[in-house]
Amino acid sequence: MILPVVLDTCTIINVLRIDDEDEFLFKRLKDLNLYISDNVYNEAHKNVNHKPLSREQRDYITQQLPFFATRIVSPDARIKKDFFEDLKNFCNYKKENGELHSTLLSLHICRNEGSRLFFYTDDFPAKRLFSSYFVYQQIGTIGDSVDLLLFLFWSVPDFKEKRLKEYLQNLYSEYVSPLQNFTKQIEQNKDSWLKEKPKDTKLKENLQKIETGYLNLDFHILNDAIAFFKSNKSKYQEINNVIKEYPDIDTETELTVKIKDVIEKLNNFKICKRLC
Amino acid sequence: MSTFDRFQLKTNPFRLTPAINSEELIWAGFPEVKEKLENRIKRSIQIPNSSLILNWGEYGSGKTHAARYFNKISVLQELADTKSIPLSMDINFPNSKQPVWDIYTQIIDKLDIVYLRKNLKNKEVNVPSVVKSVTDNIFMQNVIKLMFDETVDATVFKGYLYKTTFTNSDLRNYAKEGVQRTFSTDNDLTEFLAALFSLITYQKIAYSCVILWFDEFESISTLNSVNISAVNHFLRAIIDKTPNNLLLFLNLTESAMMDVGDLSEYLQEAVKNRIKERIELCMPKEEDLKTYLKELLNNPIYRENSTNDYFPFNEAVIDELISGLGNVSLRRFNEAFSLLLESAAFDNKDSIDVAYYNEIKREIIGE
Structure with missing residues (x-):
């Protein structure tokens, strides 16, 4: 595919953490017209040591990260000068993190190549925030890891549905565990918290909401x-x-719900593959 | 004087989470479910075939409580009557990266090797000869023989099973008995457990059967695809390799993550086909709840002299509360009754009538 793709830190880590030994997903990423910002590359190096990953996952991601250095592009100075502050004000966003720099990079790539593009991030609040800028500037579309997997699935001929379902299940498994542990910890202590404040209806109501939200x-x-x-x-x-x-429980839950929804949809609705 | 003396209760009988202490584990109400579970266990005590049973219901419907209750020695003893007692264990379904190893570890944690040796010896089970008929794997035969050899230190042997506290020099001592390696694959763990279960239940002499209750089985939906296969393989293999005297219960909570209909997504045909019965723990109906309340409030562990009614609750309060909460789980009812009882004790009430209930209704059932 020739359309440009910009990746955020969490999406790079999420795709690589569920990759197989045959590097199937890594190879598919390499085939994309891929761009990443300097900040994202640095964040990925840092986050790989902070995220709750297994040793195997950490080793694998660290081993693949150098490739992404070859895809680092900086927005041209004019774009940065004229639009960076503008972007921050438009979105009322002050944190100079990977998502913000990726959005500026997306603007640069779009205008430089004269093409709309795809920006993938799993930071849902940032995704919502920057979407309006993407629409206003007509840059392209913002998606997440699940969207990226679906895109790779239809565009890569030898990407089989069984494999897609396995990747989605594996991503779901990564995200649902913290949610499960969080709910369990709340559940185990619920009894004593309620006993301490038996007249606190707000406490009862919100503890109940955690249970209902999870179930x-x-x-x-x-x-x-x-x-x-x-x-x-x-x-x-x-x-x-x-x-x-x-x-990250709130954003993680949003992705968990989306994965589950897509897994269920796949059982009923086929995704059309690229016509060869 | 206890807070609940005024209600002729030793303590608050409404638990929000299932008891762990076996003395506090009682069964109240729901006679049909109890009977179904009892029949399954009795059947396994009496007849040889291994079976897989699915217990399913909403969150808070009593599955974990059932698992704990039916793991009580006194309950199992009563069900066994004059026959040998089952060896029963409840297992929390693991949501780790190595689920089969975790299941195996939980089983080993619960095995008292010294007691097992003693029990088989008293019942005159000849381990070296029986083990040959339960597995043709020579290595496993040798491991089992060591396990039941009274000259082998039981603590060191447990270290061998865990691998963690077992050194190469320890292994050298076992090598001359034909045990030259520790367990390395999921297959080793399954083979060992199957041989052990078959041996201790041989002809139902020492134990009539082995019962494994897997709680929170819905967690299978949160494993990655490799581990979903590993759990399926484990279940299929353990039943195949223990064709007799094994009873597996899978407790499944229905939620948006998984319901009974989703089972096919996570259980391979070969495992699903082995499910002999599906026991549903339904949402309680009005009559179920009333029987439950009466039995719970008057159980000797909570009340010295049975009043054979709903005291301190006025029956009209129960009707109001049931209609107010609607179709919800037993846990939600327990929460509401518990709060009502605690509040009444706090407010120095002698009994709980509709007028008092209406005063604090918002706190009890929300808006």
């Missing part, structure tokens, strides 16, 4: 409850200590 895989309900506890840190210290152990 129904409804991240809106779950995130609502998490936001409630986060906004009452001093009142619910112990609960916030558990939440602190899972800093």
Whole structure:
């Protein structure tokens, strides 16, 4: 495919963490018209040591990362000068992280190549935030790891559906475990928290929301409850200590729900492969 | 004086999570489910065929409680009557990267080697001769013989099974008995467990059967594809290699992550075909709940002298609460009754009537 693709740190790590020994996904990424920003490359190196990965996954990702250095591109100075501050103001985003730099890079690639492109990131809040800029500047589309896997599946002739389902299951497995552990920890302590504050209906209601959100895989309900506890840190210290152990639980849950949804859809609706 | 004395209760009987202490594990109400589970266990105590049973229901419907209750020695003893007791274990379904090893480890954790040796010796099971008929794998025969050899230190042998505390020099001592290596593959673990289960239940002499309860089996849907295959292979192999006297229960909680209909996605045909019965733990109906409440409140561990009613709850309160909560799990009812009881104790009430319930209804069942 010749359309440009820009990758964010979490997507690179997510795709590589579920890759097989035959490097199937890595090889498919290499075939893309791929670009990454300098910040993303540095973040990937840093995050590989911080993310909860197995030793095998960490070794594998570290081994493949040097390839991505060959795809680093910096936005041209004029674009940076004229649009970087603009972009930050447009999105009201101050953090100079991989997502922000990738968005600027996307603008550069789009205008430089005269082509719309795909930017893949698994940071859902950032995705929502930058989407409006992508639409306004008509840069292209923002997707996540699941979208990228689906894109690779239809565009690569020897990418079989069984393999796609396995990758999705593996990605789901990576993301659902923290959610499962988080809910379990809340569940185990629920009894004593409720007994301490038997008249606190908000506490009861929000603990119930965590259970319901988890059982129904409804991240809106779950995130609502998490936001409630986060906004009452001093009142619910112990609960916030558990939440602190899972800093990405809200965005991770969103991806978990999406993967599950796609796995279910695949059982009923075929994805059209590239016509050869 | 305990907080609940005024209600003629020793403590709050409504548990939000299943008890672990076996003395606190009682069964109240739901006679049909109890009977189905009892019949399955009795059948395995009496007849040889191995079986796989699926217990399914919503979150909080009592599956974990059932597993713990039916692992109580006194309950198993009563079901066995004059026959040998089953060896029963509950296992938390692992959501790790090495699920078969985790299952194996949980089983080993629960094995008392010294007691097993004693029991088989008392029942006059001749291990060296029986082991030949339960496995044709010479290495496994030798491992089992060592396990039941009273001259072999049981603690060191457990170290061999775990591998973690076992050194090469320890292994040299075992090599002359034909045990030249430790376990390395999932297949080794399955072969060993199958041979062990077959040996200790041989002709139902020492144990009538082995029962494994897998709790939270729905977690299979959260494993990666390689481990889903590994668990399937384990289940198929353990049943194939232990054709007699093995009873497996799989507890499955239905949720958006997995329901009974999704089983085909995660269980291979070969395993699914081996499920002999599906026991559903339904949402409780009004009559179920009332029987449950009466039995729970009047169980001797909570109340000295049975009042044979719903005291301290007025029956009208129970009706109100049931209609207020609607179709929810037993756990939700337990939570509501627990809160109602605690609040009444806190407010120094002598009994719980509709007027009091209405006062605090919002706290009990929400909006």
